[in-house]
Amino acid sequence: MNGRPVPQLDPTDRRILTAMQAGLPLVPEPYAEVAAWLGLAEAEVIARVSALQSRGVIRRIALAPNHYALGMLANGMSVWDVSDAEAETLGAAVGALDFVSHCYLRPRARPVWPYNLFAMIHGPDRATVEAHRAEIAALLGRACAASDILYSTRILKKTGLRLKQTGD
Amino acid sequence: MRRAPLDPEALDVTDRAILNRLQEGFPICPAPFATAGAALGLTGEEVIARIARLRDIGAITRFGPFMDAEAMGGAFCLCAMEVPEDRFETVAAQVNAHPEIAHNYARDHRLNMWFVLACETPAAIARIARRIEGETGLNVLRFPKVREFFIGFRVAL
Numbered sequence: 001m002n003g004r005p006v007p008q009l010d011p012t013d014r015r016i017l018t019a020m021q022a023g024l025p026l027v028p029e030p031y032a033e034v035a036a037w038l039g040l041a042e043a044e045v046i047a048r049v050s051a052l053q054s055r056g057v058i059r060r061i062a063l064a065p066n067h068y069a070l071g072m073l074a075n076g077m078s079v080w081d082v083s084d085a086e087a088e089t090l091g092a093a094v095g096a097l098d099f100v101s102h103c104y105l106r107p108r109a110r111p112v113w114p115y116n117l118f119a120m121i122h123g124p125d126r127a128t129v130e131a132h133r134a135e136i137a138a139l140l141g142r143a144c145a146a147s148d149i150l151y152s153t154r155i156l157k158k159t160g161l162r163l164k165q166t167g168d
Numbered sequence: 169m170r171r172a173p174l175d176p177e178a179l180d181v182t183d184r185a186i187l188n189r190l191q192e193g194f195p196i197c198p199a200p201f202a203t204a205g206a207a208l209g210l211t212g213e214e215v216i217a218r219i220a221r222l223r224d225i226g227a228i229t230r231f232g233p234f235m236d237a238e239a240m241g242g243a244f245c246l247c248a249m250e251v252p253e254d255r256f257e258t259v260a261a262q263v264n265a266h267p268e269i270a271h272n273y274a275r276d277h278r279l280n281m282w283f284v285l286a287c288e289t290p291a292a293i294a295r296i297a298r299r300i301e302g303e304t305g306l307n308v309l310r311f312p313k314v315r316e317f318f319i320g321f322r323v324a325l
Contacts, residue, residue, distance in 0.1 A: 009240070009241070017233070017235065017240075020232055020233050021232070021233070021235075022232070023230055023231050023232040024194070024231055024232045024233070026216045026219055026220050026231075027216070028199055028201060028202070028212050028213070028216070029198055029199055030200065030201075031196070031197075031198065031200075032198065042198065046196055046197065046198070049196050049233075050196045053196065055239070056236050056239050057235060057236055057239040057240065058233045058234070058235055058236075059234045059235065059236050059318070060192070060193040060194070060233075060234055061193060061194040061196065061232065061233050061234070062190055062191050062192065062193055062194055062231070062234060063186075063187070063190045063191060063219065063222070063228045063230070063231040064191075064228055064229045064230045064231070064234075065187055065191065065227065065228055065229070066169060066170055066226055066227055066228055066229045068169070068170060068171045068172070068173065069170045069172070069173060069174045069225070069226045069227050070173070070174070070179075070187075070227065071173040071174070071176070073173065077275070077282075087315075088315065091315060091317050092317050094317070095317025095318065096317075102316075102318070103316070103317040103318075104313050104314070104315065104316050104317070105313075105314040105315040106246065106311040106312065106313060106314055107311060107312065107314060109309045109311070112250070112278070112279065112309070113248070113279065113309060113311075116314075118311075148277070150275040150276060150277045150279075150282075151275065151276050152273040152274065152275050152282075153273075153274045153275060153276050154273070154274040155271070155272075155273055155274075156260045156263075156264060156271075156272035156273060156274055156281070156283075157264045157269055157270075157271055157272040157283070158270075158271040158272075159269075159270055159271065
């Protein structure tokens, strides 16, 4: 879609990613543990995981907070029509807000959809989400021509993203 | 996945610091928990015990690598449709029947159905979208990601 070349993963990279997919083992030397599972040297696993992160295949190794457990019971997909000239800068600023978990630039689909900046807002309740939305509106100021917010009313389907087990 | 909020007392200041800091990244070195803990004034064993507890009480959903799905060789696209209310359930079933639909949400907008297509190739995204259009007689608007800004979100300390 974006023409970016897809980096090739060799079979060993794929085995490492598959082994780590369910989570990093909670032991003092987790990369040595993954290496032991796969019959590799720890140094090779560390080198390959570092390289995969440098290439952007692994975006980061991190924990994923459970928004609901942390009291963030409401969320809304806020959408903004931001001037193209300022979209990169303003997108980064919106993405840096504490209450925004995901932030993307996407193409518009005029006339039905004039919005190019998508920011998922989290809060303990809908009133807080709306207050956060007003903060984003203030941040964007006159660079934003129109905005809306879409609340999800129902999950129709949800399946996790899973790496295929096969070697290619 | 836990849907109920935790008692605010369930997390102390150190838990919250771990939640914030370890969303941003984790070291790739022989003893990464010790390295991560040093910045928080904790030993590696303490960091491990706290992450295990955060997982057990449901404060986190996972701890591990976040992979770029496109770099893994796939193609992904957010799509939206304007579905007449009286056909909504039928169209939802038609859309969800495709294994390439990763998730699908009803939303309160004129564009009332939003789903993500996950395919092997970019060409397959267009093919499946056109197939859904043929089956439903409705437009499938495609919103591929042009740029992603990731920061995560912070819990108050």
